[in-house]
Amino acid sequence: MTSHVIEKAEVGDNSKNNERDFPLSSSYEAAMEALSSLITRQNRKDRSSVGGKFGQLERMSIYLEIMGLEEKLNELKIIHVAGTKGKGSTCAFSEAILRESGFRTGLFTSPHLIDVRERIRVNGLDISEDKFLIHFWNCWNLLKEKVTDDLPMPPLFQFLTILAFKVFISEKVDVAIIEVGLGGKTDSTNVIKAPVVCGITSLGMDHMDVLGNTLREIASHKAGIFKPEVPAFTAPQLSEAMDALQERASELKISLKIAAPLDLKRWDGLKLSLSGEHQLVNAGLAVSLCKCWLQKTGNWNNLIRAKEDDEEYIPEAFLKGLSTARLSGRAQIVHDTPLVLHSSTNASGDTMGKLVFYLDGAHSPESMEACAKWFAIATKEGKTLPTLTHPSSFEDLSYKTGFFPHEKQSNSDVISKQILLFNCMEVRDPHTLFPPLVSTCSSLGTHFSKALFVPSMSTYNRVTSGDNIIPKDISAKDLAWQFKLQQIWEKIVHGKDLVSEKSYKADNLELLLPSKFLHEDITYCNPSRRIPCSSVMPSLPLTIKWLRDCVKENPSLHLQVLVTGSLHLVGDILKLLRK
Ligand SMILES: Nc1ncnc2c1ncn2[C@@H]1O[C@H](COP(=O)(O)OP(=O)(O)OP(=O)(O)O)[C@@H](O)[C@H]1O
Ligand SMILES: [Mg+2]
Ligand SMILES: [Mg+2]
Numbered sequence: 212m213t214s215h216v217i218e219k220a221e222v223g224d225n226s227k228n229n230e231r232d233f234p235l236s237s238s239y240e241a242a243m244e245a246l247s248s249l250i251t252r253q254n255r256k257d258r259s260s261v262g263g264k265f266g267q268l269e270r271m272s273i274y275l276e277i278m279g280l281e282e283k284l285n286e287l288k289i290i291h292v293a294g295t296k297g298k299g300s301t302c303a304f305s306e307a308i309l310r311e312s313g314f315r316t317g318l319f320t321s322p323h324l325i326d327v328r329e330r331i332r333v334n335g336l337d338i339s340e341d342k343f344l345i346h347f348w349n350c351w352n353l354l355k356e357k358v359t360d361d362l363p364m365p366p367l368f369q370f371l372t373i374l375a376f377k378v379f380i381s382e383k384v385d386v387a388i389i390e391v392g393l394g395g396k397t398d399s400t401n402v403i404k405a406p407v408v409c410g411i412t413s414l415g416m417d418h419m420d421v422l423g424n425t426l427r428e429i430a431s432h433k434a435g436i437f438k439p440e441v442p443a444f445t446a447p448q449l450s451e452a453m454d455a456l457q458e459r460a461s462e463l464k465i466s467l468k469i470a471a472p473l474d475l476k477r478w479d480g481l482k483l484s485l486s487g488e489h490q491l492v493n494a495g496l497a498v499s500l501c502k503c504w505l506q507k508t509g510n511w512n513n514l515i516r517a518k519e520d521d522e523e524y525i526p527e528a529f530l531k532g533l534s535t536a537r538l539s540g541r542a543q544i545v546h547d548t549p550l551v552l553h554s555s556t557n558a559s560g561d562t563m564g565k566l567v568f569y570l571d572g573a574h575s576p577e578s579m580e581a582c583a584k585w586f587a588i589a590t591k592e593g594k595t596l597p598t599l600t601h602p603s604s605f606e607d608l609s610y611k612t613g614f615f616p617h618e619k620q621s622n623s624d625v626i627s628k629q630i631l632l633f634n635c636m637e638v639r640d641p642h643t644l645f646p647p648l649v650s651t652c653s654s655l656g657t658h659f660s661k662a663l664f665v666p667s668m669s670t671y672n673r674v675t676s677g678d679n680i681i682p683k684d685i686s687a688k689d690l691a692w693q694f695k696l697q698q699i700w701e702k703i704v705h706g707k708d709l710v711s712e713k714s715y716k717a718d719n720l721e722l723l724l725p726s727k728f729l730h731e732d733i734t735y736c737n738p739s740r741r742i743p744c745s746s747v748m749p750s751l752p753l754t755i756k757w758l759r760d761c762v763k764e765n766p767s768l769h770l771q772v773l774v775t776g777s778l779h780l781v782g783d784i785l786k787l788l789r790k
Contacts, residue, residue: 238344239340239343239344242343242344242347242348242351243327243673243674243675245347245351246327246347246367246370246371246674247673247674248364249364249365249366249367249370250366250367250673250674251366251367264361265361265362266397267369267397267398267399268397268399268401268402270362270365270369271365271369271372271373271399271402272402273362274354274365274369274373275373275376275402277353277354277357278350278353278354278373278377280373280376280377280380283380284376284380284402284403284404285404285405287317287376287379287380287384287387288385288386288387288407288504288508289386289387289388289389289403289406289407290302290305290386290387290388290389290406290407290408290409290410290500290501290504291389291391291400291403291406291408291409291410291436292305292388292389292390292391292409292410292411292412292500293391293394293395293398293409293410293411293412293433293435293436294391294410294411294412294413294414294433294446295412295413295414295415295416295417295429295433295575295577296412296413296415296417296489296575296577296578296581297412297413297446297489297490297492297493297496298320298390298391298412299320299321299390299538299541300412300485300490300493300536300538300541301410301412301493301494301496301497301500302318302319302320302388302389302390302497303318303320303485303536303537303538304485304493304494304497304498304532304533304536305388305410305497305500305501305504306318306332306335306388306532306536307335307484307531307532307533307535307536307537308497308498308501308528308529308532308533308536309385309386309388309501309504309505309532310334310335310532311528311529311531311532311535312501312505312510312514312526312528312529312532313528314384314385314386314510315333315334315382315383315384315385315386316332316333316334316335316384316385316386316387316388317331317332317333317375317378317379317382317384317386317387317388318331318332318333318335318387318388319331319371319372319375319379319387319388319389319390319400320332320390320538321368321371321390321392322778323782324539324540324572324778324781324782324785325782325785325786325789327371327674328340328343329539330371330375331343331371331374331375331378333378333379333382333384334382334384338378342378346374346377346378346381347374349377350370350373350374350377354370354373365399367674368392368393368399369399372392372399372400372402375387375389386407386504386508389403389406391433391436393418393421393422394418394421394422394432394433394435395432395433395434395435395436396431396432396433396434396435396436397432397435398435398436400436401435401436403436403438404438405438405440405441406436406438406441407441407503407504407507407508408441408442408443408444408500408503408504408507409436409437409438409441409442409443409444410443410444410445410470410496410497410499410500411430411433411434411436411443411444411445411446411448411456412445412446412492412493412496413446413447413448413489413492413577414426414429414430414433414448414449414452415429415575415576415577415578416429416575416576416577417429417575420638425451426449426451426452426455427451427452427454427455428455429452430448430451430452430453430454430455430456431455431456431458431459433456434455434456434458434459434460435459437459437460437463437465437467438463438465439463439464439465440465441465442465442466442467442468442503442507443456443460443465443466443467443468444467444468444469444470444496444499444500444503445467445468445469445470445496446469446470446472446492446493446495446496447469447471447472447492453469468499470495470496470498470499470500471495472491472492472494472495473491473494473495473498473533474491475491477523478525478530481530481533481534482534483533483534483536484533484534484535484536484537485536485537485538485541485542486542486585486589487541487542487571487581487582487584487585488581488584488585488588489578489581489584489585490542494533497533498525498529498533501529501532514526514528539570539785540570540571540572540778540781540782540785541571541572542569542570542571542582542585542589543569543570543571543781543785544567544568544569544570544589545567545568545570545785545788546566546567547565547566547567547568547758547759547788565762565768565769565770566758566759566761566762566770566772567769567770567771567772568772568774568784568788569585569586569589569590569771569772569773569774570774570775570781570784570785571585571586571773571774571775571781572775572777572778572780572781573775573776574635574636574639574644574775574776574777574778575644576643576644576646576647577647579644579645579647579648579651579775580647580648580651582648582773582775583647583648583649583651583652583655583657584651584655586629586652586657586771586773587651587652587655587656587657588655590627590629590657590771591655591656591657624767625767625768625769626767626768626769627769627770627771628660628661628768628769628770628771629652629657629658629659629660629771629772629773630659630660630661630662630663630758630770630771630772630773631648631659631661631662631663631772631773631775632662632663632665632754632772632773632774632775632780632784633662633663633664633665633696633700633774633775633776633780634664634665634666634667634693634696634776634777634779634780635696635776635777635780636777636779637692639776641695641696641699641700642699642703644776645699645700645703645704646703648775649703649704659744659773660744661744661745661746662697662700662704662744662745662746663745663746663747663748663754664693664694664696664697664700664745664746664747664748665693665747665748665749665750665751665754665780666689666690666692666693666749666750666751667751667777667779667780667783668750668751668783669779669782669783690747690749693747693748694747697745697746697747700745701745704744704745725757725760725761725763725764725765751780751783751784751787752787755784755787755788758770758772
């Protein structure tokens with residue numbers, strides 16, 4: 212993208228000019244370039260002071276005023292959702308439920324995986340490129356005209372929030388479902404003054420740099436979205452968090468109800484479209500939020516059968532929404548290389564993935580546990596599972612004995628192995644992420660044959676379109692963080708420090724012979740010889756190639772790869788697999 216294009220795009224007084232001068236795709240790239248310029252490198256804690264004298268929410272109000280959106284925003288019938296984990300899923304369920312109930316929906320979630328337009332959905336679909344561009348340049352140009360030293364352009368998330376409000380207002384949605392970006396009290400979305408109902412998803416420890424170090428502090432930040440006269444619902448919480456939520460609700464004299472996790476037994480044949488046991492919690496909250504929204508907007512009675520007075524009754528449209536809601540990169544399974552089974556046990560010749568990616572963007576301790584549980588169960592499919600236990604110490608775990616029971620014989624001529632493909636942002640603490648992952652998997656009988664640490668490709672300082680991804684210079688990536696992850700992993704899994712003589716050079720792929728993979732555990736994963744069963748891989752494209760070679764060269768191998776630790780990583784893998 213040349214600066215010429217950006218300049219043109221910026222000065223154009225409406226989007227039509229841009230569209231006339233440039234093909235749509237280049238105009239979209241120009242928008243991404245402009246968006247990227249809004250990414251601030253400032254410490255999140257001091258975000259409110261990013262240039263200018265106004266606080267974050269005050270600035271939001273001024274921007275909305277500039278855009279002429281303030282009044283219309285107050286008329287939107289909003290469901291506002293905060294929480295540590297499950298916000299996106301709860302919002303996605305709510306959107307699908309209300310759309311299936313006959314309403315035109317707007318959905319604002321974060322982050323995105325492949326394309327920024329995923330964050331803004333209208334009636335179930337990501338906003339189209341041309342609509343995005345029209346609204347994008349309209350917001351951009353109006354704000355750009357008014358910026359001063361005291362009121363600079365909004366940072367990325369703030370801009371996207373304004374854009375989403377503008378889209379939902381223009382598209383005349385009946386309901387807007389809005390996910391909080393971070394925290395609650397000071398989040399840009401908290402400029403919403405009178406939502407119809409508020410929801411709090413599962414709370415846990417995350418973003419402590421901004422929200423505080425105790426669950427109570429975190430909960431009180433999230434409760435900052437509560438508003439007078441607006442009912443609130445929460446997923447079940449630990450008492451420390453619940454007390455803080457309740458305290459805020461009492462101050463405002465609003466009702467705070469606990470939404471019970473969905474009980475699938477009651478709904479014969481219902482299968483949630485987002486998998487994992489934790490989704491029952493999110494689905495339960497979504498049901499309560501939607502029911503309340505329908506009641507408060509006077510639509511509930513139209514939806515229920517007249518004689519139905521059962522408190523727990525769920526209309527058909529709700530069940531349809533719960534079974535069709537989608538949100539990629541959360542417990543998503545992608546079959547890469549098809550495998551046709553010819554064995555007598557599968558005479559029908561069903562195909563199953565020979566290389567299967569299990570994608571989940573978990574990046575906090577609680578979500579790691581949820582993700583591990585989902586992976587362990589999903590990879591076993593149909594087998595009897597041991598009861599989930601929480602081993603108190605890693606000393607107890609079987610992998611310390613040197614016995615690796617990870618070869619699951621799912622078919623007489625197929626050997627299944629589980630691999631971990633991991634990366635996380637450097638602000639995360641891997642010491643808190645690996646233990647719940649390893650112990651939960653292990654307690655369910657799943658053990659990784661190998662862990663691969665790979666840098667993500669997306670950079671955090673650019674917003675890109677879905678087409679724009681593969682950096683040319685992959686070898687020049689700094690892999691120090693991946694080596695650190697590997698070291699921590701080895702220490703946790705084998706209790707041994709890694710020898711660091713080969714340090715900071717990615718594993719030579721020539722040595723990781725795919726043809727040997729099937730039998731390599733014994734020779735390579737021997738802690739006493741200090742050879743780790745983990746590798747630092749130089750890039751994601753090479754990692755995928757290596758995995759594909761592994762299954763190609765070992766006809767009986769069935770690889771189940773858990774990709775987790777970062778939504779960026781998950782998004783990159785989705786982009787690469789899609790190509
Ligand atoms: N109720 C839950 N309890 C624990 N973990 C959960 C729960 N819901 C979702 N997760 C985990 O968190 C990940 C992200 O889910 P989701 O996108 O719904 O949450 P979010 O709150 O929007 O997250 P983010 O902080 O990334 O915006 C999932 O992939 C899953 O691993
Ligand atoms: Mg988060
Ligand atoms: Mg989210």
